[in-house]
Amino acid sequence: MGFGSPLHWIVLVLVVVLLFGGGRVSSLMGDVAKGIKSFKKGLADDDEDVARAKPAPRIEKQSAGTIDQAAVRDEQKLDG
Numbered sequence: 001m002g003f004g005s006p007l008h009w010i011v012l013v014l015v016v017v018l019l020f021g022g023g024r025v026s027s028l029m030g031d032v033a034k035g036i037k038s039f040k041k042g043l044a045d046d047d048e049d050v051a052r053a054k055p056a057p058r059i060e061k062q063s064a065g066t067i068d069q070a071a072v073r074d075e076q077k078l079d080g
Helices: 006-020 022-052 069-079
Strands: none
Touching: 006 022
């Protein structure tokens, strides 16, 4: 009687039903299903929020040889 044998699963299900009763097991499964549905809905809402969000402003990189003129002006203003 290994872990994957059908007899093992039948005995396991019978023990669970006897311990908890059929009504409690079915209500527990209903609660699990509701949790899964709300989780999926939350994921879908997050995807919609991301799609509606504005794209981030694009920052252009400067090559190593160029100087940012605005930064030079700001430094000159701070120096005096």
